[in-house]
Amino acid sequence: MCYIVRMCLFKSAAIFFSTLIFVLCNHHIHDSKSKFHYKHKSRVDYKASEPFLEVKVEHGLVLGRKINSIYGFNGIPYAKPPIGKLRFEPPQTPNRWQGTWNATFDRNQCIQTELLEQLSLPSLSGSEDCLYINVYIPQKPDKRTLLPVMVWIYGGGFITGNSSYDLYGPDGLVDQNIIVVSFNYRLGIFGFLSTGDDVAPGNIGLKDQIFALKWVKKNIKRFGGDPKKVTIFGESAGGASVSLLVISPLAKGLFQKAIMQSGTAICPWAFSRTAREAAFKVGARLNIRTQNSRSLVDQLKNVSADSLQSQSLSVLAELLFRDPLNGLIFAPVLEHASEDAVIHDEAYESLDKGNFNQVPQIIGYTSLEAALLANISPLVALFTILLNFTPSRLVPLDMNADETQLDTIGRRIRNFYAGSNGSILFPSDNLINYLSDHFFVRPVQKTVNLTSKYVTTYLYRFSYTTNLAAKGAAHADELPYLFNSDRNSTDDRLIKKCMIKLWTNFAKYSDPTPDNENTCGKVTWKPLKPNDRSQMYYLNINRTTTSGQNPSREAIVFWDNLYRQYGNRPFNTY
Template sequence: MGVKVVIFVLSLCIFESIEKKNKIHSRVADENGPIVNIEDGAILGRVDKTVDQNKTYLAFQGIPYAKPPIGDLRFRPPVPNDKWNGTLNATREGSSCVQGILPVTGSEDCLFINVYTTNLTGSRPVMAWIHGGAFLFGNSSYQKFGPDYILDEDIVHVQFNYRLGVFGFLSTMDEACPGNNGLKDQCLALKWVKKNIRHFGGDPDKVTLYGESAGSASVSYQLQSACAKGLFRAAIMESGSSLCLWALTRDPRATAFKIGESLKLNTSDSNLMVEGLRMINATILQQASLILSTGDLVADPLAGLQFSPVIEPHHEGAFFYNYSDLLLSEGQFHRVPTIIGMNSNEGAVAGDIPELLRLYLVNFDLNPSLLAPADLTNSSYKRDIAALLIKYHYFNILPLSFQTDSVIKFISDDQFNRPIRRMVIDMSRYSPVYFYMFSYEGLLGGVEGERSLKGVGHTEELGYIFRSYVNGRVSSSDVTMRKRMIRMWTNFAKYGQPTIERDPLLQNLDWPRAQPRNLVYMDINSRMTIRRNPFESDMRFYDRIYRLYGSPPYNTY
């Protein structure tokens, strides 16, 4: 997603309720739709049908889980929402969070949660979704992430917004604005689920947290934060990790002060500057922050995003304040069963870069040291040697700007495969990990016509999980693959493992756990296959690079 965001941002800039506790109950209204009563107040939802099995479900959308983070609450951790009088109309989704540049869209009043359930009674497993979007854009809308197929499997589904960009991830690295407010939003949403989901027919002790790309990295951060302890019992991470280079901001304080300077604020003191930023119009602040961060991305596209999670200074309420690689390798995370994986050619998303934008690759020919992993070492000598070895391994002596396939392979390994593999190795020492690669090249992934690049690109697997990614031409094999993905993901939510019995739909396979020295994984394709050690030669090459030139512990990997 890091490179995808570079492309995305470059293109933009080039062209531009109330009852006492323990007396709360749920009921279904007649002509007015379903009503649920929680501690905050009454909530009115709507009735709908799933697209495949025509199963009746109840939708409660746009429920505020936090006070609007506006005014003095801008750049502060989220505050639980106040109770309301009367009945909240939750038949429409709330606003997306502020994002984009031309135009700027969304609102700061955006901390909403959507709940979808087939029955208000009972106690069913829950799946809570965190959307991706490089911590810069996206939302939890039904249009993008319709959970119809998951609801058909009798799961309660939850999805929520969290603050993005400068509003969610500004950090001065001190008490003025420690950072990670977007992650803290997610954690508060999970606390809301823990407290309230039983009123929607969900089991608060059977929550599976899952996400894709930046959403997946968010899941891995929640796994490592004391904030989320006890809030979920399993996790699924699709194409993202806290170890990914793009999932950590490297110099957030400098970025924050650059924004302050660009807006002519007093930057002599963090508190004064942040107070000034609270007074700036949201649209102006969004535009200024995105323009600034784009310049840094152009200069070094592999260095990471300017508004993403940070390693906070030690303070009360810190979400995260240590090296992720250290926490994972030492088992300092919530040891729950996990599914972790990637698509077969994540970097294929870069294959459609217009030639004008492709020119930025020349930076790597002129300065090969940029090819070295951002957190490999502080030694410029070691970095230069490692970078030259990486350049030769992937590109030989030819210029990068003429090697599309090799560049895409490098992007896949550097931005996704290497850090995800490392996370599997670290976590599988302490808890059950089910490793996968999604390699099915179908139509539901959104690729129309003949593929110009072999392999499955970033985000394509979402078309086999959610309703939203619709392609008019869908084959029977596409439908089978969708059913397989739903079966495995919902099995995991129900039972803590993706395969539970001999199932013809899953070719009667038993998906084994990965081990640190035996990286067995499920190759999810037309013919599902158990394999070992994905991208083995390239990953062993990086193992040598880190062994010879790395300086642990690492912020990212």
């Protein structure tokens, strides 16, 4: 009976974490009442009387249009459609087009499976023909006065997301005399298939991102942008992507600053530990019976996109059931060392040794990243019981701890979050705090600690929430204050003004609060001091934005001591 109960609890926990992954990945897309108004549209509406603008890029003329106070060029091809034999292959230079390319509406998003409503059944959408880029400018191009450029990389757990104007309209950023660029990159198995060898080394989605940045470097001056003043920024998987590009030698010279929101390369979810297994499991579900990488990939190229997406999602769920705490399934991987590899050394070790593109950085997180779990509390209770049976499951895999010590470490983690006499994660606040620290706070702060030894690094915590009863800001809660949204209370407007000013000041001056700048109540955001953990400066963004030191200190000290005592390097994530 005990065995049966335990198996039921394991299954419940698997369902819980699969739900968690989908909620976190889709939260900023589907919470339309309070965040964004997101709809699938083939084109952005515009009036025929509104002005249009033509710009000549490397591969031909593009036609943009006025949107409110800015100009937008949507859906410009930056690579050939990755279809047919180009599926799973690195992006290729697009063909020149005849005439003028209509860039007045958003093009296809990349294939993905979405939740139509929170916790509802998934729905397949998108196309393999999806590698398009958008450029938003505040005025007609003037090559005499080049403007700073901010390139946005969307999140979504590497399985969902898009760069549409509906979702990420950047009017507020562009109004600060900034050019904003966004683009689609391949997702799920289409962007992150890896056989763990040179046949399909992986990271195609990241190679799309690098290809898009190369397009920016070649073309942005034609829109009035400065290719030597490029800031890349992203949230969640987008933040982890930014961090990986900071590490990648292939991205050297493509940007000069970086902003990572709620995600870095050493977050435990940002790295796949089961990529090869997942690839062959998908093949098996499609009746491809082989252990040969070349045979597998060649046959997968002939499978319909719908079948491939459907079966890959099934494999994703199966493998997350087995281990939901230690990495997404179709996600970045370490490649074999080669001139084409995006990343081939452990992310933690690269940052620790200074082997990365050394540019100024802003890095941060929300004050209660996993707060969304409050919406699925019945599953929280089941997971609580499971972890009481097996506290060793709380130990991060990347700690590389001795197997004989896992139970001891797990009990220490349980006691830290629940007390020596408490049930590990009951009430649910304990689970929320543990998951917030495990997935975000611990790795983000460690990233800051590592990078600040070499480059100017600013740490923030976003704490503002419209619900005064809420205990903290959840994952993606900052996005409505950077992009177009229906948030319009007095406090909302102040937070939006503050966030946009901080981010654009950084893009312009490498300093979010330059001298004599009345930003967020004249607060000064200090960068971290290298090698001084006792003075971890940060900015707390809230109704009253303040500077402080050492956020979440107790938890950070606990985890650092745990890694110091039981961890065995090299680390990849943390």
